[in-house]
Amino acid sequence: MSLVSLLHIAGILWFVGNIPSNGHVKLVGAFSKCKFWIIWVRVFFCFVYAAVLILRFYALDRVFNQNKSFKGWATALGILVVVIINVLFCLVGQLLDDDLTIMSMDWLEACDGTLEYRVACIVFQWVLWVGVAVLIYRLRNIQSSFNEFRESLAIFVVAIITLTETTVMNIAFKNYPVMMPHRIEKTMVDTLCANIMIWLILGHPVYMCLFHRRKYETQWLEKLTKDGHKNAYEVSSAGQGHTTAYAKMEDESAFQNTQLNFGTMDVMASAFYGNQTSYYGGDLIVDDPTLRSGEMFQNPDTLPIALRNNLHIHRPVLNGPSMYANGYPDLQGEGRRVI
Structure with missing residues (x-):
């Protein structure tokens, strides 16, 4: 900015x-x-x-x-x-x-x-x-x-x-x-x-x-998740989040008790994408049997970001790239770079 x-x-x-x-x-x-x-x-x-x-x-x-x-x-x-x-x-x-x-x-x-x-x-x-x-x-x-x-x-x-x-x-x-x-x-x-x-x-x-502040925030987080940038928003089960200049976190106690107000099915859109469309623009798989699997909820890495335990999802403050300090590490998965 x-x-x-x-x-x-x-x-x-x-x-x-x-x-x-x-x-x-x-x-x-x-x-x-x-x-x-x-x-x-x-x-x-x-x-x-x-x-x-x-x-x-x-x-x-x-x-x-x-x-x-x-x-x-x-x-x-x-x-x-x-x-x-x-x-x-x-x-x-x-x-x-x-x-x-x-x-x-x-x-x-x-x-x-x-x-x-x-x-x-x-x-x-x-x-x-x-x-x-x-x-x-x-x-x-x-x-x-x-x-x-x-x-x-x-x-x-x-x-x-x-x-x-x-x-x-x-x-x-x-x-x-x-x-x-x-x-x-x-x-x-x-x-x-x-x-x-x-x-x-x-x-x-x-x-x-x-x-459309809430809708825009949800769309942004879904895009980050889809692009493999979840860690930029401190969504690590170990509690060791990382930040970039595009996702600088405000570590104030006021945010310790807040959660993003996602609807149940729209939360699922953060991790699972299919042929149906959510209100916020993400794709949903309503009938996917993995959504009903108990094992999915026992593994925090497979859960949608807003459903993981012991996490505080902070409100992001977007900045320009001038504060980005460490660049990107090696390629992960499908060739995308993960923060």
Whole structure:
């Protein structure tokens, strides 16, 4: 969530930079600093927006594809490289002469950038989004509980549409900064793009948590069980649970007396899957004779997670992959990696 929060902040500041850069306010006083508003607010946070998505997808790739933790020198170096490249690009623009980068048009009380500088910014944005595309491609086959390929692909499509519009605008209308309709269009497209990409990540989880919290929680636990991630939620009969950054447990006494409120048959869906469908979306085997076997209830490893003895099923607190410490151990069973 920290990366998504940073993404939201970058989107807001990108919009703030668009206001004076596109001439929506009179550039007098503090607003007359064209290089500051265009380079260090609009351009920089536009780059930061793409860079945060790169870091987010890189974190998922590192944890689920490379089986490594998203911390340490390797991760810090990756973050540092992205930051340094963005800062250096903007710093070069700041140090170059105004006639080569950004200039103030006092007679219009507006700012304008040279075509060469605008093209350089656009090319750099394309490079960043090519990096995003490579990481999205690498995320296509991660385990289903954490697979965000469709959302990531939708984000990439929105970004490419916006970047194509920016490219065409600067080539077809070289003097668009002095054309009010085109300036308004550019601000609206950038703002819409930034918000759509954020809510492609947050929209479904936020809606489900607000209006279908119990159903969403049950579906999530069933997916974790089906994918072999039960241990991530402290469902070990020996009481030695393990946690990941996606399933960090709150070890507070308030949860010692709580249990998840599953229906009897829906609980069975956590461990047994068949042709019938439960209310929560899991598949049920109502007539399976193993469900009536006394031996099944004597072996805690075969029981559904909510029926095991001496267990406290804690409410999960979902986090980003940046806190994941130990990666995944060896392949288990059908080739899945078990936490």
